[in-house]
Amino acid sequence: ETGVTQSPTHLIKTRGQQVTLRCSSQSGHNTVSWYQQALGQGPQFIFQYYREEENGRGNFPPRFSGLQFPNYSSELNVNALELDDSALYLCASSLAGTGVNYGYTFGSGTRLTVV
């Protein structure tokens, strides 16, 4: 079975631009969660998608948005980029109904640098 894959691995953007990050969930998983990890910090929950709808959101402004597709893959979109958006963005997939304790698998992340 394949794990969680994210693209691109690294990205440099200018302040004010928009960015789209992509995630393919692990085979058999139907839920995708996105996390932001600033340097030296733990991951912070952005939001979760299940059945193509947002299913919970952390303390992030509306310029952070997402999508989930019928094949359970997902996108994270960030508009009007700010310098503080520079971070590692992690995608994690899981199987809804089994709880967080089962198969919460992280991808290797996208390193976003905003200049």
Added chain:
Amino acid sequence: GQNIDQPTEMTATEGAIVQINCTYQTSGFNGLFWYQQHAGEAPTFLSYNVLDGLEEKGRFSSFLSRSKGYSYLLLKELQMKDSASYLCAVGSSNDYKLSFGAGTTVTVRA
């Protein structure tokens, strides 16, 4: 909300034992997780505790006391490859998100 605290850094010698403590305050507790994260890589699952007590998995053990809001991860027979950040995370019963501490960087020296 969640408030999770763990030490920033720890250093130990190869072959030794290190204990990483984690305290938490949470509403709707649904388990405590430990993840290992090497620099530039994804967090990888180490352990999960939902009931009080000790869970042992080879060289790694994890302990939970729900009444005290306390957990620890015990790393035995340390190896150089154990140098990494160790993340304590709490699961919420209200949703499927994890709330993470800032991580403890463990450095293993020869």
